Amino acid sequence: MSFHPLDRVVLSALTSSRQSHLAVKEGGAVRMAPGYGVFAAALHPSQLGDMARLPLPEGKLVTVEAEPQDLPAGFGLERQATLLQMTLTALKAGKTREVPMERLTDADAPQMLELARLTEPGPFFDKTHLLGAFYGVKQGGRLLAMAGERMKPDGFTEVSGVCVRPDAQGRGYAAALMRHVIEDILGRGETAFLHSYDYNTRAISLYEGLGFSVRAPMHMRTLVPI
Known part of the structure; x- marks a missing residue:
């Protein structure tokens, strides 16, 4: 990784040795397995569009990133907030x-x-x-x-x-x-x-x-x- 693990905390968790088994992947997008959470990330900003291919039984996804990203195609914004990590x-x-x-x-x-x-x-x-x-x-x-x-x-x-x-x-x-x-x-x-x-x-x-x-x-x- 060329970034601090906590800068892209969702991606880091879902590619870690302890939680990669919870990752559901579609192309260049990944989310936490349904039932466990709704956190998701794109492996690279150019792959944000792949998030629309992820399963959505909860009807939503949540992203947490240090750097703001474009809105993925196919999604609207229900809420945004600033978190202190x-x-x-x-x-x-x-x-x-x-x-x-x-x-x-x-x-x-x-x-x-x-x-x-x-x-x-x-x-x-x-x-x-x-x-x-x-x-x-x-x-x-x-x-x-x-x-x-x-x-x-x-x-x-x-x-x-x-x-x-x-x-x-x-x-x-x-x-x-x-x-x-x-x-x-x-x-x-x-x-x-x-x-x-x-x-x-x-x-x-x-x-x-x-x-x-x-x-x-x-x-x-x-x-x-x-």
């Missing part, structure tokens, strides 16, 4: 509330999907929880909060799916769960990264408190067929 190589020392958490399993998938739909932490589908380790906090069997892993370019793992039910916020669940996920990532000798909408100052403050710093702004676009 943040990286972490060492957790900041600090007190995080001890909370009872557990590794989530397939049995938790319906509750994970319901929580993600309620809080909208980002694209989340029925197999998204299989992209990496997810941890959660439960009360009486009810899932209150979770955090886990998503895209995995070689040497990097994305912290994602961080969400807390509205009636359980303010208890330190997000920070505690993220710290646990990050410890796993750093323990493998990898760099942790994540994405946040640039206007989400509350979330950015939480991430900075853990040790994340902004690496680069990223262009996110949700594409729908026309």
